[in-house]
Amino acid sequence: MPLWKIYHPVAAYSSEDKRAISRALTDVYARAMPRFYVGVVFQEVRADDFYVGGESHPRFVRIWVDHIARTFSSDDMKVRFFEKMNQIFAPWIAGRGYDWELHIDETPFDLWTIQGHFPPKEGSEDEKRWTADNRASPRTHA
Amino acid sequence: MPLWKIYHPVAAYSSEDKRAISRALTDVYARAMPRFYVGVVFQEVRADDFYVGGESHPRFVRIWVDHIARTFSSDDMKVRFFEKMNQIFAPWIAGRGYDWELHIDETPFDLWTIQGHFPPKEGSEDEKRWTADNRASPRTHA
Amino acid sequence: MPLWKIYHPVAAYSSEDKRAISRALTDVYARAMPRFYVGVVFQEVRADDFYVGGESHPRFVRIWVDHIARTFSSDDMKVRFFEKMNQIFAPWIAGRGYDWELHIDETPFDLWTIQGHFPPKEGSEDEKRWTADNRASPRTHA
Numbered sequence: 413m414p415l416w417k418i419y420h421p422v423a424a425y426s427s428e429d430k431r432a433i434s435r436a437l438t439d440v441y442a443r444a445m446p447r448f449y450v451g452v453v454f455q456e457v458r459a460d461d462f463y464v465g466g467e468s469h470p471r472f473v474r475i476w477v478d479h480i481a482r483t484f485s486s487d488d489m490k491v492r493f494f495e496k497m498n499q500i501f502a503p504w505i506a507g508r509g510y511d512w513e514l515h516i517d518e519t520p521f522d523l524w525t526i527q528g529h530f531p532p533k534e535g536s537e538d539e540k541r542w543t544a545d546n547r548a549s550p551r552t553h554a
Numbered sequence: 555m556p557l558w559k560i561y562h563p564v565a566a567y568s569s570e571d572k573r574a575i576s577r578a579l580t581d582v583y584a585r586a587m588p589r590f591y592v593g594v595v596f597q598e599v600r601a602d603d604f605y606v607g608g609e610s611h612p613r614f615v616r617i618w619v620d621h622i623a624r625t626f627s628s629d630d631m632k633v634r635f636f637e638k639m640n641q642i643f644a645p646w647i648a649g650r651g652y653d654w655e656l657h658i659d660e661t662p663f664d665l666w667t668i669q670g671h672f673p674p675k676e677g678s679e680d681e682k683r684w685t686a687d688n689r690a691s692p693r694t695h696a
Numbered sequence: 697m698p699l700w701k702i703y704h705p706v707a708a709y710s711s712e713d714k715r716a717i718s719r720a721l722t723d724v725y726a727r728a729m730p731r732f733y734v735g736v737v738f739q740e741v742r743a744d745d746f747y748v749g750g751e752s753h754p755r756f757v758r759i760w761v762d763h764i765a766r767t768f769s770s771d772d773m774k775v776r777f778f779e780k781m782n783q784i785f786a787p788w789i790a791g792r793g794y795d796w797e798l799h800i801d802e803t804p805f806d807l808w809t810i811q812g813h814f815p816p817k818e819g820s821e822d823e824k825r826w827t828a829d830n831r832a833s834p835r836t837h838a
Contacts, residue, residue, distance in 0.1 A: 415616065427602050427610075430603065431605065434605035439608070450605075450606070451605065453605075455599075460714065462735075463722075464735050465722055465730075465731035465830065466718045466734065467715070468715060494814070501812075513809070515764050515803055515807060516807035516808070519658070519659040520658070520659070525655070525657075569744050572744065572745065572747065573747065576750050588749075595703060595747075620801070659801065661800070661801040662800070662802065664771065664774055665799060666798070666800070667782075667797070667798050669795060669796060670782040
């Protein structure tokens with residue numbers, strides 16, 4: 413459900429770094445949904461292709477996320493979520509001397525499929541099975 | 555209008571495959587809008603850059619789409635659309651042993667231009683001309 | 697705030713071109729917000745990966761934008777904004793024989809951080825300081 417797209421400088425992160433970041437993000441979401449909902453795509457962007465305020469920025473991490481499975485239901489939840497993200501990314505971004513920006517969009521729940529299946533509603537029996545199996549399967553409830 | 559972004563494993567698809575997928579998608583939309591509205595961008599993502607549930611996934615196709623020209627007006631339309639997509643992608647994804655996920659966002663109709671022109675409204679005379687010409691041109695109606 | 701993603705043909709633009717485009721865009725937004733809000737990412741797409749209407753398109757520039765800090769408050773503002781964009785891009789696109797399409801999405805203001813800070817509200821004292829400093833800093837007002 414969340415699709416994280418992480419634009420970063422060339423060679424900023426090793427495979428181990430990327431796996432660690434993805435795992436930390438997945439751990440946050442997994443409190444509330446199946447782990448396999450969390451997708452993260454890393455993309456190198458050369459300084460030559462990356463501009464902030466009209467100037468090439470060689471040390472910028474630009475993260476943009478689509479949230480699908482859940483929407484934030486209160487301002488408090490939003491603040492706590494971003495505080496958590498700040499904690500997760502601090503060593504990977506500020507700790508390495510990068511600047512960063514992050515924004516999230518919320519897209520329609522009913523325009524989303526995994527393996528061709530519409531994901532089950534939050535808290536449903538089907539969702540519990542998807543979580544337990546950590547994979548999509550045909551829905552057994554309406 | 556629809557902009558399809560297809561993240562896929564390295565070398566998953568040949569030029570002929572990509573053209574066939576694009577053509578199949580265009581055929582679906584062309585029932586209701588000009589063919590040239592349909593844009594499809596393929597992007598290779600290395601397993602090393604692609605994480606699902608915190609683990610690198612070497613065989614994942616992640617598709618995300620912006621719909622602009624039309625919005626779904628009923629749940630029934632949504633279900634039929636995704637059923638059609640499942641048919642189109644079955645040979646290219648499940649048939650080749652890939653996993654996949656697809657989500658669609660709907661973005662504002664009036665924040666969109668082609669060749670600098672605001673596209674005409676659905677069903678208008680101008681839209682009929684754009685469809686017939688298969689290209690954008692200045693609008694002749696308000 | 698705005699994140700511009702510019703898909704373009706391979707080698708379409710030099711570093712100087714990209715900087716000039718980014719600067720022109722930034723100049724427009726800077727009338728109303730800090731310059732460093734404006735992010736622009738250029739991405740080469742091979743003709744082989746780029747399809748319009750089911751056919752490979754070797755000379756297409758596809759631009760898609762997320763607006764976060766501001767939303768358009770009237771149809772008039774939208775029209776004037778796109779007229780301005782047409783002026784800016786004319787020499788880089790039509791002037792070089794490219795076709796193009798542009799669409800903008802508006803994403804939630806309160807799901808956005810820069811350097812881990814929620815950006816200040818439009819017209820606030822904090823925003824004035826961010827503009828003057830041309831960088832993010834902790835907010836001093838609620």
